[in-house]
Amino acid sequence: MTPNRILVAAGAAIAMQAGAAAADTVNVFNWSDYITDEVLEQFTAETGIAVNYDVYDSNDTLEARLLAGSSGFDVVVPTATFLQRQIAAGVYQPLNRDLLPNLDNMDPALMAAAANHDPGNEHAVIYMWGTTGIGYNIDAVAERLGEDFEVDTWDMIFDPEIAGQLADCGISWLDSPTDMFPAAFAWMGLDPQSTDAADFEAAAEMMKGVRDTVRYFHSSQYISDLANGETCVAVGWSGDVLQAADRAEEAGQGINVWYAIPREGAMQWFDMLGIPADAPNPEAAHAFINFIMKPEVAAAITNYVWFPNANAAAFELVDEDIRTDPAIYPTPEVTETLFTGVTYDSRTDRTVTRLWTSVRTGQ
C-alpha cells in the first residue's frame, strides 16, 4: 500500500466511525444546573441513544455558537426572545410533529404565549419557564427596612432611598439588559415591552442614579453569594434564587433566602427546546424532545431544578410543596401582572447594549 492509499483508508474508517457514533448519540447543549442526570440515564436506557451533554450560562454564549454555524448540537435551549432572532437568522429547522406525539401534553395557554416568538410553535417547545424577580436575605432585609416592609417591590432595587439602606449588605443585578430594562420600565410605570429609544434612555438615566448601590452585575455569581450571605438582595431568575435558598438551608449557617415577584410586574420567560438546521442527528433530537415532554420526565426535572415546566399532564406529578409554592408556580392574580419579553431589532439592540454598558460602568 502506498502512503496515499493508507491515508484514504484511514480517512474512510474514521468517517465510518463518526457515522456510527452519530446514529446513536444526541448532542444536547443546555443551561448549567438545569436537568437531573437520572433523566439522561433513563433516556439512554429507553431509546439506546447516548447523550452527549454540554452546558452554558448565558444566551449570548449559545447564540455566538449557533451563529458561527456547524455547532454540532442536536438540541439547544435558548430563551424565547433569543429564539425569535435566531429563527430569523435561519438557525433552526422546523419540528416534525409526527415524531413528537407527546406535544399533546403541553399547556395550550403557555404554548400560545411562546408562539409570540415562534409563530405556530413551528420550531420549538417549552422546556421550562420562570420569572425574573428579587432574591433576598429575609433577616438582613427585615433588619434594615423593618419587619413590616413588603418585599414584593422593585423599590428594593430602583428606589435610591430604599436600595441605599440595603447597599451595605450587598445588592447584585443580573448582567442582562434584556431582563433589567423591562424591570426598570415596570417600576417606572412605562410599558415593559417598549422598544422606544426615549424610554431606554430614561430607564438608563434612572438606573445610573442607583448604580452606586449595586455591588456587582453578574448572572450566576449571586446564587452562591446569596446562599452564604455575601450579598443580601439580588435581581435573579426564580429557580436560581430558590436553589440559593436551598443551598443556604443545607449549609445551616442561619441564612434564610427567599424569592419575591415584584407587584409592579415581572418578566415571564420561556426556555425553548429547538433543533439547529445543521444538527447532525435530527431523529435523535426529536426523540430527546419527545422524551422530555413525557409527564413523569418533566415533573422529575421540575422537582430537581425548581423551575416550572409547561407540561399540563405533569402538574399533578410535581411534588406538592413545589407545585403549591407561589414563588415557583405564581398564583393566577400574580400571573396577571407578569409580562413577556420582546425581541429587539438590531438597532434597538445596539442602543440597549450601549446604554447598558453605560449603566454598568457609569461611563
Next chain:
Amino acid sequence: MSAGGNALTRSAPWRGTAWAMGKLGISGRMLVIAIPMLWLLVFFLAPFFVLGRISLAEAIIARPPYTPLFERGPDGTLTIIASLENYRFLLTDALYRNAYLSSIRIALVSTIFALLIGYPIAYYIARAPEPKRSILLLMVILPFWTSFLLRVYAWMGFLRNNGVINNTLISLGIIDSPIQMMQTDFAVYIGIVYTYLPFMILPLYANLTKLDGALLEAAGDLGASPVVTFFTVTLPLSLPGIVAGCMLVFIPAIGEYVIPALLGGPNTLMIGRVLWDEFFSSRDWPVAAAVAIVMLVLVVAPIMWLQSVQNRRGDG
C-alpha cells in the same frame, strides 16, 4: 576527519533527497526558517486578515452575522462591500477611547508594581548560592502547576467580605466591619500583579545571573557605594531584562478579560470586556473585529518602541 567519515557513510536515499532539494534551491537552512514562518502565517497572519475582513463588513441577522465581502449583482457583476464605518464608530463613541485608556492605565500600573516587586526577588535569587537558588526558582515557577483560574478563585476567598483577610482583621480587633476589597480596582491590580509576577521575575533573573561580578568589584574598588553601584552598573546592565519582563506583563495585562471579570467591580472598564459585549451581547461581529484590530495596533506600538529602545542599547 571523523566528520568526513560520517558524511561518507550517509545512506543513499538521504543523499538523494539532499540532492533533489539542492536542485530545487531549497536549503536545510530555509526549511528550518520555513516551519516557524508557516506557523505564523497559518495561526497569526491568516486569522488577522479574517478579522480585518470582518471589521469592514456590516452586522446583519444571518449566519454568520455579517455581510459578505462580495456580492454578485443580477447582471453578474461582482461588487466588494467594505466600509470603514466601524472604525469611525469607534472614534465617535467615548466609551471605546475610555476603555482603551483605562486598559492601558491598569496594565501600566500593574507592570510598574510587578517590576517593583519582581526586581528585588529576581536580584535576591540571582545572588543566592546554588542549592538555595534552585529552590527559590522552583518556588517562583511552582504556582504554574495549578490552574490560573483556581489561583484567581483563591484570591476571591482571601478578599471577600467574609474572607480570610477581613475575618482575621476583625478577629484581631483592627477593624469593626469588613473592608470592601472584592469588586474593586484594587482586587484587579492584585490579581494581575500576582498572576504575571513570574513573567517579570524570570527574564530579570536570567539577565541578572549573567551579570559579571568583576564589574561590581571594580565599581567598589573605585569608591562607589553599593547604592551607587546598583544605580550606575547593575540597573543599566539589567535593562534588557527589565524591558523583556515589562513586555511580558504589559501585553497580556492590556487585553486581560478573566481577572477583571472575576475580581473587578462595575467601575472596572477594560477593553477585553468591551470586546466580549460587542461580540456576545450586541452580536456585532464587525465592530468587535474593529475593536480587536485597534487593540492589536495599540499593543504592537509599545512593543516596537521597546524593541527599538533595546536595539539602540545593543548598538551603543
